[in-house]
Amino acid sequence: MASETPDPLRALQQLEQEQGDLKKRLAIIRISEPISDAGDSNPSPSKRRSDVSMSNWNDPTPASLEADLTHYKELFSKLRFSYLEQVTKEKFLRAIVGDPPLVVGHNENVEMETQLAKVKAELKAQKEEARLMIEEMETMGRELASRMASLLTLLLQWLTLNTCITGYKNVEVQMKQLSTLPDAIENLESTIAGLRAKQVAGMDSSDPRSSQNLPLPATRALLSEREAELAALNRQIAAVQNTLPRKTREAEALERECTVLERRKDEAITQAHEAQRKKQEGESDGLEEMGRWYRGAEKTLKEMVDVEG
Template identity: 45%
Template sequence: MRRAQSPVKGSPPAQTLTTRANAALSQLQSLLPSSSNDEESPITIIRLSAPIISSASSSSDAPAARTSDISNTSLTPSGPTPSSLEADLLHYKELFSKLRFSYVEQVTKEKFIRAIVGDPPLIVTPQENAELEDSNKIAKAELKALKNEVADMVKDLESRGRELATKYEQVKVETVKLKELPAKIEHLERDISRLKREQQVAEGSKAELNLPLAKTLQLVGEKKRQMQELDRQLEQLRNQTPRKRKEMERLQGEVAGLEQKRVNATAAAKEAKRRKEDKGGRGGVDELEARGRWYRGSEAVLRGVLDIQG
């Protein structure tokens, strides 16, 4: 498994990214038509209204021209909409089916009348009718196949149209993002330069961060050994803690007893001093004074042994 490269050291040159972004943006703008030309517009679906409007305007000069209400509503200056175009298509399909039925009916009547009044009259045998019926069946089958092919083609065109519309929307979004990309690249380039400077300062201040791989691994091993030694010492101190705590409690009890004795000895010394003064400063050392000197000496010895300040 390959290690991910550092974004600071593995980034391409700043000028290359900016140049590529500007080149892509210029190419995309060159593909878009200019908005100043009325005949050209941004990438859109083929204008279906152009042939309809032109045919409607050319046929409006004829006095017997007939247009339906639904087609008149769609030929507005603002242009057709997808819903109006769909309504027009449905209306034209209905008109075409009615026109076809009328045409077939009219042609059939005309042929029948000509066959009757013709001289000599046209006589059709049953064999000819059967052959004509067979040829009609073949023609109907071919027509049905062509209709199915046209229906499949229409479905394919509709799916491709929806796909192209979706791609066009994506292209518009990506175009906006591409226009913002050069500014973002410049901002990222400034951040990369700042990070490089900070990295150089950090490497100069800490020589350990600039070591090769072998020395770095060696340094890591030494730090791990030092950490293990500290953990061992810490574990030993934790094991000694209960014993030291008990010893400390014992010494605190002894110090409390000695403190009480010191208070009593101080009180006795004061009493001896008072009695000595009452005797008028006569020489001699009484029993309480000697005991006080002994207690003071013992206190000094214990303070020195226990290292007690105060």
């Protein structure tokens, strides 16, 4: 009997040799492995990868959101099935290769089934609660959508009414402008009539040059006269420009002389004021005596000249 009982370690090694590494085979599979399809360029919602970046998040629509929801439901359903399958296989293999092997009786199975029934009932109740909550949220979303549509309709009506009011105001302003147009047209017509009368009076005047409507010979004669005057003015300007440096130097010399004379004038005025002050104060600076002497000398010379004459 002992020889017929298989060695658990030897059986595990033989199983590894036949099926590969059990740790890799018994591990939970990746999410994308059972549902990926690399050869399909347009995967269906139930067979596409679980990468969120592949979803059209930039422009979501109700149809795309519904497809994403269906995809993830199927994805998690397959994930749960794969998880249960792998965990069951792992537990079964660990039970049969354990030392001692794990043996489960009928009573334990009954207890587990009872617990499983309770858990399933709780899960069903939670699912029902979630379903009711989802229905309530959908109802609320529809109500909000209808309210939003009503608000958008009211907003559109308000914008239309506002546009109509603005257009009516613009029409009123234009009507006021049109009401002032007849007076403006009348004023313009009277101004045009006055200008035409002045033009006719200028054409009928005795001086032909006072009008802008001269005949061609008179216009040419007037042009020749103006050109001759312009040439004379140009010659005068050239002559003035030639004499300008000399006149400038003369003006600078005269300005320097004027400056010297102004300075002498100021000095003479200052001396006169000083002499007047001294005279008022009774002081003598010798100028008065010198003046008397010069007068006496002049008188003497005149008498001598008269005597000789």
